[in-house]
Amino acid sequence: MTTTRRKFLTSGAAVGAATLAAPAIAQSAPIKWRLQTYAGPALGVEVIDQCIKDFNQIADGQMEIELFYADQLVPTGELFRAMQKGTIDAVQSDDDSMASPTEVTVFGGYFPLGLRYSLDVPALFNHWGLDEIWKEEYAKVGVRHISAGSWDPCNFATHKPITSLADLNGLRIFTFPTAGRFLSRFGVIPVTLPWEDAEVALQTGELDGIAWSGITEDYTSGWANVTEHFLTNNISGAWIGHFFANMDRWNEVPPHLQRLMEVCFNSSHYHRQHWYWNGEANLRVNETKLKSTTIPDDEWAKVEEEAHKFWDEIAAESPLKAKIVDIFKNYNDTMVKAGKPYRYS
Template structure:
């Protein structure tokens, strides 16, 4: 067959006066990756699947990424080690949830009051130096390469009972992220860790009283709005900070054009989430019919923000690198307040 194919190619070249090259995809097997996201299937339809579908289409058979959902191959808390071992090739999640063994992992997910809007995250990484700090931190870890960070939705509470004061939070068993839970425990919240797919049932059985994991867009998208009739408009963070990671060996094996294609698809995913969440958060507050909006008065919620800044200083004391991140967050938020509307108004 090889001789016959060479003969046919040669005959065609002779007939046209040109030299024909064999297509790349015919010369070798396609590269296959397994990528697991933190998100369940309904949420993944928005936060990652469109970009992976695009990658597979544009790669034209040279590479194929198989997408897996929350806890499908590996429990979320074990994703980092599984990627390091090569059990899976890439991950989309926050550093905090996958137990990344770096000091800056506490800033992944929802670091309390670090951001007010989703645009704050890419600005902090691309203009204020966080990218370089993350590359430095993960450069000290063998086997995993940090690739890119982007923003998701703000962190609100959706609950079975209405929350109208800080006292209403006391004793509430809440599904949330590790660092967010560590902070919220100061206000009597009892953080609970569960597999993502078990959360809705846990609300129905009474194992959970609420969730502090998302904004209202996700509540409707994944079904939580069906079991938590109240949505607290106060939030502890303006945007979740999540990243893409890859097994270092597998990443370095990729030809440059496929690396570039993956970078473009990460950027596409980041952009999609910016408008999907931003529009959804407003529309569902106004038009949503499943959840009643509640609020804690501003003067009471200000005490939570003050406590968050004290929490920042505690985190800064854990490492020199964390101190650099906290200083950037302080400088950035001060600059946003100084810039005024629409960037900030009132306190940082």
């Protein structure tokens, strides 16, 4: 039989149409993760919500992260153990408040007077070796350290005004373990309780104040509604916070989704950096719920002196802690020598 050009094109089109109409191969079920953050819902809007939404959208059905807020699945103090066991897959927190059993835990959250500005955190992790140290230490305990970011400073929000170090004596303060250990030198009584209970405890008088955040979180979390005064001196210029994951679960994720997670989480770090930087200044100037007070520089210098003694005590606990303290010392010495705008005093 002779095949004409018209017949050839017609039969070819039919084959093509049949091929296009063939059912698509079904995708495998998406990878499902559960991530719990240290933050409550109001704060979560700024510190994590968007990056999780972005990840889930871009992952396009290949993976989905379900987000849980502070204490929804497990208490914050049990976050590490739950992640290590695989009860939850990932965590956004600092090392200190999630009770991480590592050598680096004491440096997470607020390491007293170790940081002046928010940019100090990414500088230390990306250029002074802290990222490598954190990854090595967490790998030893079955956890992937994904990334670190700078969060807000640590100031006091209290019922009574603080204008001298003596005013700190006897105050019952909700704060982080390491910060509480340091502040007890000035008579502060550290109080541990679930994050969501702090507001009620401030109302009932169980707490005299908090040293958990800067002024941005005081307003966002509602603490500015139940305290009256804000101390402008801070015991740290930035909180060191992280994203972590169970190592086995991390290794099950394809490389391109691992990278997507890193990029989305870094976008969250960046958002917090400018959100806090703006908020810390704007709220002091343009809001009136909290009245600002300040301890004079010459008296606050005693706090800085005690902080350096505290560093040396931590360094004496192990060779690794001594190495990290040396990094903090060398970094801060470099910033002081660089002068303005890196350090003003």
